[in-house]
Amino acid sequence: MESLIIYLKNLGLAEPNIGDVYGVLAILFVLLTGLTFLLTKKEKKVVKEEVTEEKIVEPPKGPSWSERLGLGLSKSRQEVWGKLAALLTGNKISDEQMEEMEEILYSSDLGPKMVHELMEALSSRNNEAEDFKDFLFKFLKDKIVDIQKDIDPSLVNFSPNASGKPKVIMVVGVNGVGKTTTIGKLATKFTSQGAKVVVGAGDTFRAAAVDQLEVWCERAGAEMIRAKEGSSPSGVGYQALEKAISEKADYCILDTAGRMHNKSNLMEELKKSKDVLKKLDPDAPWQVLLVIDAVTGQNAIRQAEEFNKALDLTGLIFTKCDGSSKAGAAIPIVQSLNVPITYIGVGESVDDLNPFVTDDYLKALLDY
Numbered sequence: 001m002e003s004l005i006i007y008l009k010n011l012g013l014a015e016p017n018i019g020d021v022y023g024v025l026a027i028l029f030v031l032l033t034g035l036t037f038l039l040t041k042k043e044k045k046v047v048k049e050e051v052t053e054e055k056i057v058e059p060p061k062g063p064s065w066s067e068r069l070g071l072g073l074s075k076s077r078q079e080v081w082g083k084l085a086a087l088l089t090g091n092k093i094s095d096e097q098m099e100e101m102e103e104i105l106y107s108s109d110l111g112p113k114m115v116h117e118l119m120e121a122l123s124s125r126n127n128e129a130e131d132f133k134d135f136l137f138k139f140l141k142d143k144i145v146d147i148q149k150d151i152d153p154s155l156v157n158f159s160p161n162a163s164g165k166p167k168v169i170m171v172v173g174v175n176g177v178g179k180t181t182t183i184g185k186l187a188t189k190f191t192s193q194g195a196k197v198v199v200g201a202g203d204t205f206r207a208a209a210v211d212q213l214e215v216w217c218e219r220a221g222a223e224m225i226r227a228k229e230g231s232s233p234s235g236v237g238y239q240a241l242e243k244a245i246s247e248k249a250d251y252c253i254l255d256t257a258g259r260m261h262n263k264s265n266l267m268e269e270l271k272k273s274k275d276v277l278k279k280l281d282p283d284a285p286w287q288v289l290l291v292i293d294a295v296t297g298q299n300a301i302r303q304a305e306e307f308n309k310a311l312d313l314t315g316l317i318f319t320k321c322d323g324s325s326k327a328g329a330a331i332p333i334v335q336s337l338n339v340p341i342t343y344i345g346v347g348e349s350v351d352d353l354n355p356f357v358t359d360d361y362l363k364a365l366l367d368y
Contacts, residue, residue, distance in 0.1 A: 065354050066364070072322035072346025073364040076294075079325040080108045081133070081366045088132055093122070108325075109297035111332035114143065137368050141358055144334045148358050151315065151340050155287060156355045158193035158250065166198070166244040166252040168277060168284040170237075171317075172270060172307055173291035175258040178319040178345065180209045182291050183255050184216025185353045186343075195250040197222040200240025202233040202255045202273065213255060223247070233257050234273040241280050254285070267310040274311060289342060291317045292333065297326035301336050308337055315342040318356065322346040328365060330356075 063071070070077075083104045087097045098119070105115045121139055153159070154167065161167050169186070173179040180203065187197045199222050203209040210226050217224040225240040237254045244252035256273060259266045277284035288311050292300045307313060316334070318341050321327040330341055341356040362368060 062351075065351070066360060068346055068352060069344070069354075069360060070364045072352070073327050073361075075323075075325040076108070076321070076327035077365055077367055080104070080328055084132075084136075091130055092126075092128065093132075098122070109329040109332075111298055111301070111329070111336075114332050114335065133366060133368060137362055137366055140331055140362055140366075144331055144340075145358055147334055147338055148340045148356070151342055151355075152287070155315070155342055158190055158195040160250055163283075164248070165281055165283070166241070166249045167286040168241060168244075168252045168254065168281065169287045169289060170254045170256065170274060170277075170285040170311075171289050171291060172256050172311060173258055174303065175206075177258070177291045177293040179203075179258055179291045180213050180255060181216070181348075182317055182319060182343075182345065182353065183253050184213060184220065185345075185350045187217060187222040187251075187253055188220040188350045189353075190251050191220045191222055196247065197251045197253065198240055198244035198247060198249045199224045200237050200252065200254040201226040202236045202240075203257050204233050204236060205257055205259070209255070222253075223249075233269060234276045237273050238276050238280065241277055241284060245280060267306065270307075271310055287314045288312065289315045289317055290339075291319055293319055294321040294324040294327050294329065297324070297329045298332070300329060301333055304333055304337055304339075308339065313337065313339050315340055317341070317343045317345070317353075319345040319353075322352075330361070 084101060087093070087101055087104075093101065101122075102115060102119055105118060106112070110118070118136075118139060122135070125135065154161075155169075171179055171183050171186075183199065187199055190197050197220070199213065199217050201210040201213050201224055203213075204227055214224055214226065216222075223243070225236060225243055227236045227239070233256060237256075240254060241252050243249075254273070256270055257266060274285060274288070290304055290307050290313050292304060296303065304313070304316070316337075316339055318327070318330050321344060330344075334341055343353055344356045344361065345353040
């Protein structure tokens with residue numbers, strides 16, 4: 001205070017009183033308060049701008065579907081196009097090269113019928129090597145493109161059933177093909193599009209499969225109907241559809257038992273599971289999808305024929321292509337059954353199961 005009075009005297013105030021002193025203090029207080037406010041406001045603005053900038057930063061994107069598909073089919077691509085490309089060194093394919101090519105095509109699991117047709121078509125071109133990849137792409141595409149047109153779009157993109165009833169998808173296949181995991185992925189894809197999904201855990205002979213499916217359903221936000229271990233699979237399917245109808249669900253996906261296809265009692269049980277659904281909905285099931293492991297290659301044709309004979313399949317799901325060099329078997333299977341492939345799988349995550357697109361598949365298979 002004394003110092004301030006001396007300072008005021010130096011400013012010209014002859015005898016500053018206490019009022020002058022308090023006045024100066026008040027002015028200083030106002031100035032300091034204003035300065036503090038401005039500095040704080042500026043600091044908050046900077047922090048706010050920094051936070052806003054952080055929100056704009058996007059995380060690095062993973063590989064696209066085409067990249068994952070290409071990587072997943074790499075083993076099959078090396079077996080088919082990798083070996084064929086090594087033969088095509090000139091303008092003409094010699095008789096010796098034709099024989100080698102035939103062996104390579106057989107090993108790629110295209111099947112004897114298709115390999116024979118391909119070799120005949122190649123001979124009609126006078127064994128020309130020029131544009132061979134274009135020729136092979138078109139040849140294989142023509143074998144399945146019309147069949148692949150029969151896929152219902154709502155099996156991929158959710159759209160409510162005009163009838164108001166749930167669309168029933170019965171998923172079948174032998175043990176070990178990835179059936180339960182595939183159902184979990186399908187449920188996830190539908191719920192992520194806003195669909196209401198009920199899943200029936202019909203593989204009642206395997207408690208582990210039911211538990212695994214329950215985990216998938218919890219993640220997907222789908223409701224799962226389960227029964228006691230060893231109870232009737234057809235009963236579970238009936239309960240699941242009954243629940244789906246009462247809950248006004250959009251999809252009802254049914255898992256089924258998966259013992260080997262040559263067990264007649266299994267096929268009878270599957271037919272029973274299919275027929276019992278008609279008591280609740282004469283149009284059910286909407287889809288009967290067979291899951292096929294790519295590793296089985298040509299052997300899958302006989303397997304698929306048995307399921308088709310018993311259940312009248314509407315579609316196929318080709319799984320585990322990333323672990324096989326026999327993904328080329330997809331083409332003769334489609335041609336033989338006259339049934340389209342709806343989805344193809346190349347890995348464990350949900351994003352590794354996607355709709356089968358003929359052009360994308362052939363481009364990845366042939367490095368086209």
